[in-house]
Amino acid sequence: MGVGCVSRPSRETQRPSATQVGRRGTLEDMARVTIYTTILCPYCHMAKELLRAKCVAFEEVDVTGKATLRAEMTSKAGGRTTVPQIWIGDQHVGGCDDLMCLERNGKLDPLLCASH
Numbered sequence: 001m002g003v004g005c006v007s008r009p010s011r012e013t014q015r016p017s018a019t020q021v022g023r024r025g026t027l028e029d030m031a032r033v034t035i036y037t038t039i040l041c042p043y044c045h046m047a048k049e050l051l052r053a054k055c056v057a058f059e060e061v062d063v064t065g066k067a068t069l070r071a072e073m074t075s076k077a078g079g080r081t082t083v084p085q086i087w088i089g090d091q092h093v094g095g096c097d098d099l100m101c102l103e104r105n106g107k108l109d110p111l112l113c114a115s116h
């Protein structure tokens with residue numbers, strides 16, 4: 001994290017320490033991150049690894065074998081059918097490549113702190 005925010009803790013990751021919160025802001029500063037995944041998808045694992053490395057909490061929707069959920073994802077993602085599909089707040093980021101691209105260009109942290 002480089003822009004003075006801490007991450008919202010996900011259901012599966014740890015809460016940030018009090019020190020982190022005190023130094024960097026409050027949990028409410030952070031965007032809600034949602035990622036639709038399937039179990040065997042390497043791009044999903046890479047995207048989640050990046051988020052975890054940045055201590056960014058996320059809500060994961062595992063659509064493995066769930067046609068209805070996958071259709072919901074595709075509809076929300078403007079027709080994109082691949083996993084992962086990632087949202088930061090209400091903003092659709094896209095897939096793993098899109099997330100990595102944001103990170104490379106220094107645009108991910110501002111998005112994480114700006115979106116709610």
Ligand SMILES: N[C@@H](CCC(=O)N[C@@H](CS)C(=O)NCC(=O)O)C(=O)O
Nearest residue numbers: 041042043081082083084095096097
């Ligand atoms: N460029 C995409 C690639 C995503 C991708 O190809 N995902 C595979 C699973 S690893 C997929 O959804 N394939 C179609 C399918 O499983 O129906 C990204 O970065 O997210």
